[in-house]
Amino acid sequence: MSILLSQVSEKIRLRHYSYRTEKTYKHWIKHYILYHNKTHPNQLDGEAFNAYLTYLAKEKKVSAATQNLARNAILFLYKHVLNKGPLAIKSPLDS
Numbered sequence: 001m002s003i004l005l006s007q008v009s010e011k012i013r014l015r016h017y018s019y020r021t022e023k024t025y026k027h028w029i030k031h032y033i034l035y036h037n038k039t040h041p042n043q044l045d046g047e048a049f050n051a052y053l054t055y056l057a058k059e060k061k062v063s064a065a066t067q068n069l070a071r072n073a074i075l076f077l078y079k080h081v082l083n084k085g086p087l088a089i090k091s092p093l094d095s
Contacts, residue, residue, distance in 0.1 A: 001033055004041075004081070011080045028073035041077060042084075049074060 005026050012022040029041075035052050036044055056062045056070055078084045 001030065001038065004033075004077075005030065007081050008077060011076075015080075024069065025073035025076055028070040029077050032070070032074050032077075041074075042082060 008026055008029060009022055012025060017025075032052055033039065033041065035055065036048055039048075052074075053067060053071060056067050062070075
């Protein structure tokens, strides 16, 4: 996981994001991976992503703003670090 998080840091720094954004994105990406029992994100799909967002909303009861932050962090991971296309995402807020 440390190699992946290092790659995240590198991509964030290339885009001149703030240190605080880097730290926050890495937190949510790490939490996402741990939620899925340390499964590499390459092996996860849109359903896993949706399950995580639902978990944050229903179990952890985080605010909509926090859900969006976690969502953006994970989307950054898929788009800029793993170079994967869009996931089939359905936000718990869409219900």
